[in-house]
Amino acid sequence: MKPTAIAETRTMTVIALPLIFAYLADVLMVLTTKMVVGKLGAVEMAAAGISTDLAYQMCIVLMGFFSVVGVLVAGARGANRREDIVPELIRGLVLAGMLGLGVTFIVLNLGTVLRFTGQDAEVIRLSESYYTGFAFAILPIVWFGVLRSFAAAMMKTGFVLAITVAAVALNYVLMQGLVHGSFGLPRLGIAGAALAWAITMWLKALCLGAYIFLLIRRQGLPLGRVAAASPVAYAPLVRLGLPVAGIVAMEIGLFAVTALLSGAMGAGQLAAFQIVMGWISVPFVISLGFSESAMVRVAYFAGASDQPAARQAGHLGMAVGVAVPLLLVLIPVLAPEQLTGVFLDPADPLYGQIAALVATLLLIGAVFQVFDSLQVIASHVLRGLKDAVMPMVIAAIGYWVIGLGGAYVLGFALGWGVAGLWWGLAMGLAFTAALLAWRFELLSRRQFSM
Template sequence: MKPTRLAEAKTLLVIALPLVFAYLADVLMVVTAKMTVGQLGALELAAAGISTDLSYQMCIVLMGFFSVVGVLVSEAIGAGRKGDALPELIRGLILSSILGVIVTAVVLNLDLVLNAFGQDAEVIRMSAPYYFNFAFAMLPIIWFGVLRSFAAAMMRTGFVMGITIFTVVLNYILMQGLVHGGYGLPALGISGAGLAWSISMWFKCLCLAAYTLWLVRRQKLAARGWSRGGARAYFPLMRLGFPVAGVVALESGLFAATALLSGIMGPVELAAYQMVMGWIAIPFVISLGISEAAMVRVAYYIGADDPAAARQSGNLGMVIGVAVPFVLVLIPVLAPGVVSRIFLDPSDPRYAEIAALVAILLIIAAVFQVFDSLQVIASHALRGLRDATVPLVIAGFGYWIVGMGLAYLFGFTFGWGAPGMWAGLAIGLAFTASLLAWRFELLAKRGVYFPAQ
């Protein structure tokens, strides 16, 4: 029986709010890390920022892949197959370990990527000690994403919020200590920032792993059957996970490419990019928390054979999630100088030039972030229907043909610089978000979903 809109909205928020606060804590961790490194100078901020962006984007792609663990677990619970929940988690952890090792190796050789994309030689030189230490955070970041998806499917996201908030404090202490020599720790400069990230991520992952073990025992979930079927048992995870990872890769690759193009424009544009991304991450991760809740609720109702409730849950998620950016638009538009002062010391020789550029980009980002929120929620709702192949095509065309095509045209061909590039991206996101939202409504209204094979 389909619940009322109010009842379903409450359920969505019960799942989403702890995830929202956890994601906001993650953003705060990135912001405080950039603030700490920014005190060393604009070049250090650019070096650590682009290394983090490229490294973390790879993790985000894999976390997108393994978000489908939440879909499979939630659908199994909705269908009354509770015994399938733990085997899905185990398979997710095994596969994520293999892929995580590969990503770690790539990050350890990040200089090859930066050189290939024509980044400033001084930025590459400064980034090396940072990304070497940051590389060892890859595995715990990916594992944490798998465990978080499982917790969302089990409607137990409170611990995720708590441990993430605690890790923010830990990371801040480690950053201040290992970068500047505070709290009796050695001053390692930019290298210390990478080390602080790795220690914090391992701490957060191990805590959630311990909680997951407790939850599994409390729920009396059995691991029996996780290896049954051999490689074929991984097919549902991979069939849905690969196109989902493709969608995430297209989106994260879009931002990675924007970072690289900003770096080609110059250190000022790259530093401005880092600062604007630090702000728009706030409304995005709020919508991301809501999107994960919508995804597992849609999957739950599909498992329960209630397509009307699945449609209602997905659409409610989009309405709630898009309302947030509208409220947050006013802050950067009315007070852009605040954002600049958060990330960079006003005494920096390039502060005035960077702050002026940031003020322009934040106006464009006000439009950008609304459609960015809509597309992430619509995409997650479609995952709940096990629909990922067509969204992959939509994302590829919208992000890269429309978005990046216009970004390059406006930014480089027309010579409009960073503002032109961001305007092109905003148009691409608006196009993509509209198509994804329309597709969810079309499929959900007809009760169409794509079962595992």
């Protein structure tokens, strides 16, 4: 029976809130890196910022892939197939380990990417010691993503919040200490920030892993047909996960390429991009939390063959997940210089130029955040219906043809600079959001009537 809209909103919020705060904590760790390293100088912040973005965004692609573990687990719960729940988790962890090692190798060679894309020579030099250390944080980041997706599907996200908040506090102490020599720790400069990431991520993943193990035992979930070594057993995960990873990769790639294009315009433009992206990520993860909540609810009702409830969950997720972050994104528009001051020392030679760029980009960011929120939620609720291939095609056109194409034309051909890059992003996100939301409306009717 379909729950009332109020009851469903309450259930989704209960699932989403711990995830939102956990995602916010992740964002805070990225912001902490930029703020702590930024006190060394604008170029140092640009180096740490672009290295973190490129490395962490590859992790986000893998976490997108393994978010389907939550879909498969929620579907098994909805259909009352208890014997399939734990095997889905185990297969996710095994495959995450293999793919995580591949990403680790890529991160260790980020210098090649930075040189090929024409980044500032000093940015490249400073980045090397940072991304070399950050590579050791890749595996725990990816494993934590798998465990978090499982916890969301099981509607047990409170511990995810607790461990993530604790990790933020630990990361700040380690980063402040290892970068600047505070708290009696050795002063390692920019390399210390990467070491802080690695230590924190390993502790975070191990703690959540222990909690999930206890949860499985407490609920008496059977191991079932684990078949972790059988390639055939991985087929549902790979079949659904690959196009989802493709969607995430195209979105992440869009922002990564935009960051590289900003860097090609100069260190000041790159620093401004990093500051604004740091703030924009806050309202975005609120939408992301609601999108994961809506995804597992749609998957649960789809597993139970309850069409009205699945459609309602998708609609509510899109409505709430756009409205709430929109309020937040407007806040710094009223005081852009204060936001710049959080990241940079006002005595920095590039401060005036960067502050002016930040003020412009915040206005544009307020426009495209609406579409960014809608497209991520629409993509997730479609994922709950196990629809990922066509959304990937839509994303490819929206992100790379309209978004990146528009960004290049406006930013370089028409000479609008970094502001033109952001207007291009807004165009691509608007196209993608509209088509994905329309597809959910059509597919959620058609799929259940077949």
